[in-house]
Amino acid sequence: xxxxxxxxxxxxxxxxxxxxxxxxxxxxxxxxxxxxxxxxxxxxxxxxxxxxxxxxxxxxxxxxxxxxxxxxxxxxxxxxxxxxxxxxxxxxxxxxxxxxxxxxxxxxxxxxxxxxxxxxxxxxxxxxxxxxxxxxxxxxxxxxxxxxxxxxxxxxxxxxxxxxxxxxxxxxxxxxxxxxxxxxxxxxxxxxxxxxxxxxxxxxxxxxxxxxxxxxxxxxxxxxxxxxxxxxxxxxxxxxxxxxxxxxxxxxxxxxxxxxxxxxxxxxxxxxxxxxxxxxxxxxxxxxxxxxxxxxxxxxxxxxxxxxxxxxxxxxxxxxxxxxxxxxxxxxxxxxxxxxxxxxxxxxxxxxxxxxxxxxxxxxxxxxxxxxxxxxxxxxxxxxxxxxxxxxxxxxxxxxxxxxxxxxxxxxxxxxxxxxxxxxxxxxxxxxxxxxxxxxxxxxxxxxxxxxxxxx
Amino acid sequence: xxxxxxxxxxxxxxxxxxxxxxxxxxxxxxxxxxxxxxxxxxxxxxxxxxxxxxxxxxxxxxxxxxxxxxxxxxxxxxxxxxxxxxxxxxxxxxxxxxxxxxxxxxxxxxxxxxxxxxxxxxxxxxxxxxxxxxxxxxxxxxxxxxxxxxxxxxxxxxxxxxxxxxxxxxxxxxxxxxxxxxxxxxxxxxxxxxxxxxxxxxxxxxxxxxxxxxxxxxxxxxxxxxxxxxxxxxxxxxxxxxxxxxxxxx
Ligand SMILES: Nc1ncnc2c1ncn2[C@@H]1O[C@H](COP(=O)(O)OP(=O)(O)O)[C@@H](O)[C@H]1O
Ligand SMILES: [Mg+2]
Numbered sequence: 001x002x003x004x005x006x007x008x009x010x011x012x013x014x015x016x017x018x019x020x021x022x023x024x025x026x027x028x029x030x031x032x033x034x035x036x037x038x039x040x041x042x043x044x045x046x047x048x049x050x051x052x053x054x055x056x057x058x059x060x061x062x063x064x065x066x067x068x069x070x071x072x073x074x075x076x077x078x079x080x081x082x083x084x085x086x087x088x089x090x091x092x093x094x095x096x097x098x099x100x101x102x103x104x105x106x107x108x109x110x111x112x113x114x115x116x117x118x119x120x121x122x123x124x125x126x127x128x129x130x131x132x133x134x135x136x137x138x139x140x141x142x143x144x145x146x147x148x149x150x151x152x153x154x155x156x157x158x159x160x161x162x163x164x165x166x167x168x169x170x171x172x173x174x175x176x177x178x179x180x181x182x183x184x185x186x187x188x189x190x191x192x193x194x195x196x197x198x199x200x201x202x203x204x205x206x207x208x209x210x211x212x213x214x215x216x217x218x219x220x221x222x223x224x225x226x227x228x229x230x231x232x233x234x235x236x237x238x239x240x241x242x243x244x245x246x247x248x249x250x251x252x253x254x255x256x257x258x259x260x261x262x263x264x265x266x267x268x269x270x271x272x273x274x275x276x277x278x279x280x281x282x283x284x285x286x287x288x289x290x291x292x293x294x295x296x297x298x299x300x301x302x303x304x305x306x307x308x309x310x311x312x313x314x315x316x317x318x319x320x321x322x323x324x325x326x327x328x329x330x331x332x333x334x335x336x337x338x339x340x341x342x343x344x345x346x347x348x349x350x351x352x353x354x355x356x357x358x359x360x361x362x363x364x365x366x367x368x369x370x371x372x373x374x375x376x377x378x379x380x381x382x383x384x385x386x387x388x389x390x391x392x393x394x395x396x397x398x399x400x401x402x403x404x405x406x407x408x409x410x411x412x413x414x415x416x417x418x419x420x421x422x423x424x425x426x427x428x429x430x431x432x433x434x435x436x437x438x439x440x441x442x443x444x445x446x447x448x449x450x451x452x453x454x455x456x
Numbered sequence: 457x458x459x460x461x462x463x464x465x466x467x468x469x470x471x472x473x474x475x476x477x478x479x480x481x482x483x484x485x486x487x488x489x490x491x492x493x494x495x496x497x498x499x500x501x502x503x504x505x506x507x508x509x510x511x512x513x514x515x516x517x518x519x520x521x522x523x524x525x526x527x528x529x530x531x532x533x534x535x536x537x538x539x540x541x542x543x544x545x546x547x548x549x550x551x552x553x554x555x556x557x558x559x560x561x562x563x564x565x566x567x568x569x570x571x572x573x574x575x576x577x578x579x580x581x582x583x584x585x586x587x588x589x590x591x592x593x594x595x596x597x598x599x600x601x602x603x604x605x606x607x608x609x610x611x612x613x614x615x616x617x618x619x620x621x622x623x624x625x626x627x628x629x630x631x632x633x634x635x636x637x638x639x640x641x642x643x644x645x646x647x648x649x650x651x652x653x654x655x656x657x658x659x660x661x662x663x664x665x666x667x668x669x670x671x672x673x674x675x676x677x678x679x680x681x682x683x684x685x686x687x688x689x690x691x692x693x694x695x696x697x698x699x700x701x702x703x704x705x706x
Contacts, residue, residue, distance in 0.1 A: 398544075399508070400544050401544045401546055403501075403504075403506050403507075403508075403528060403544075404540065404543070404544040404546070405546075405554075405558075406505075406527065406528035406529045406532070407504045407505070407528050407529075407531075407532055407536075407537075407538050407540075408529075408532055408554075408558040408562075408614060408618065409529050409532035409533055409558050409559075409561050409562035409565060409618065410529060410557055410558055410561045411527075411529045411561060411565075412527065412529065414557070414561060415529075418549060418554075418557060419546070419549075421548070421549075422546060422547060422548030422549045422597075423548065425548050426547075426548055
């Protein structure tokens with residue numbers, strides 16, 4: 001069997017249309033090996049990972065965690081695994097995808113390739129640069145040994161697929177007591193140079209003791225050509241570190257994203273992840289928190305506003321491993337037209353993790369008869385002295401509230417938008433970059449298709 | 457100005473209004489009284505255009521125009537205002553933002569430009585002072601956690617902001633202490649002119665001491681069973697509704 005596979009690999013070339021995406025990826029791995037240092041210890045990790053992916057393949061709807069999200073149609077697309085040529089973009093053409101109201105560090109990729117022209121990296125007291133440097137340069141070797149692939153799953157198939165091809169992405173290292181002067185934006189553009197392109201960025205973020213960082217991440221396709229991004233981000237927050245991570249998912253209708261984020265937190269640290277899902281074709285967010293310490297706080301918030309046939313699947317996991325910690329989850333969803341949503345929030349409280357406070361809330365509004373949401377809390381609590389609360393609601397807009405607004409002269413459509421805006425907007429309270437808050441507010445108003453009569 | 461003819465309305469096949477006739481002219485104040493469940497709030501909602509109620513017969517018209525197919529927001533643009541018996545709580549929308557949206561949408565509905573920001577602020581300041589509303593109050597979420605009295609005062613503040621032609625005040629006096637009642641009544645009276653009209657729905661003479669009605673109507677079982685002048689309200693206060701019910705039964 002193994003041997004047969006090896007033979008197959010040689011027979012297939014990247015352009016073979018009859019190959020399944022899995023086969024294509026596996027055969028591409030050999031081409032990939034020609035371009036990386038196979039003697040580097042990281043390559044052992046990659047080799048291990050491709051074996052796992054080869055054994056597991058893409059997840060199917062038979063697996064509980066993928067019950068409501070099918071990757072079948074994506075696997076039928078003939079994705080290019082490596083972009084064939086380097087592309088350039090003018091800043092003025094893509095300015096609107098940056099939080100240009102403020103100054104920021106920027107790590108920008110075009111079709112998976114670093115764009116030094118659009119980027120602004122730094123080594124001034126902190127490292128805000130490239131994963132490709134971190135994975136190859138000797139000066140980073142010690143850190144890579146300690147952190148690379150240490151919190152990411154070694155058996156989840158899409159994560160291992162990314163690990164196998166890990167070469168490029170953002171590398172951020174904030175030493176003890178440091179805080180970069182400005183937020184970091186990680187932006188991935190797809191230009192549509194390939195008919196269909198698969199991207200696998202790999203990010204590593206290490207925030208040492210009492211250090212702090214704010215990161216905004218965005219994936220943006222600029223054409224209607226198909227894009228599939230399978231991204232893995234590992235975040236390590238040491239004692240008393242603060243990490244604010246904002247994910248803006250407002251991509252084109254032909255772009256799909258599988259986001260795998262793994263966070264390892266130590267005592268008294270504070271990690272907040274906000275996910276704004278407004279665009280894209282299929283989006284899967286796997287957000288995993290591991291609390292390795294006491295007195296820490298993990299926050300996961302999300303606003304999802306979908307229409308057309310969009311699909312977003314939020315899978316969160318918080319593993320409370322030690323006592324006296326908190327986690328807060330608040331996801332709001334508004335589903336219109338034929339859109340579908342999933343929220344699956346898993347909380348594990350280990351036996352010794354007493355005095356855990358774990359909160360989870362998922363509220364949804366369906367504004368179309370054809371939209372659906374599947375929401376499910378999954379609590380596995382082994383400690384006895386814990387406070388866990390969870391709630392999920394699925395509703396329509398309150399007709400009494402609608403009539404109240406209409407009776408004041410606000411047309412039905414605007415009244416709907418105002419109520420939806422109000423419903424979602426409290427999630428923004430914890431956004432700590434005011435310009436970003438304004439920007440998200442505007443995106444919400446735009447997504448809801450209204451020009452509200454007040455300043456957002 | 458407002459003309460209601462043989463109005464019948466039902467909800468879920470249950471008839472609640474059974475033939476109401478009422479004409480309200482500019483400059484007039486009408487009081488509608490009547491026992492609980494007689495249909496007062498339903499009448500108010502039907503005038504404001506709540507779609508939950510189905511008009512099965514008769515009509516409501518404003519300035520000669522039948523309102524049958526007119527949406528609630530368009531009725532508001534034409535000058536209908538309802539002060540709710542139970543104002544709805546809207547978390548996440550501040551009083552100020554709500555008011556700005558309402559004003560500008562109403563202006564849009566009338567083909568006007570947005571109100572300039574400074575003019576808006578001036579108007580908000582003026583009307584909140586009239587109703588003795590604290591500044592801080594305006595940045596709170598609409599009606600959320602407001603006391604009964606605060607909700608009612610906020611309703612009249614909205615009325616002052618929107619300057620309607622016909623205002624229906626549905627039990628605006630309930631939940632108000634005597635000082636608040638005076639402030640609210642004073643607000644309503646200040647807004648009164650020969651060009652607009654007010655319909656006051658109440659159980660108590662108390663409010664009518666401040667907002668003096670030209671006509672008093674008694675609603676019972678979905679019909680106006682008695683109309684008179686302001687003395688009728690005093691009589692009702694003294695004797696209750698039983699005699700009316702008996703009269704109506706005959
Ligand atoms: N949405 C509704 N569904 C069913 N019954 C209703 C509804 N609204 C009002 N009613 C009924 O109609 C009658 C009149 O109610 P209402 O107009 O609120 O009376 P009032 O304001 O005079 O106290 C009551 O019997 C009430 O239960
Ligand atoms: Mg009533």
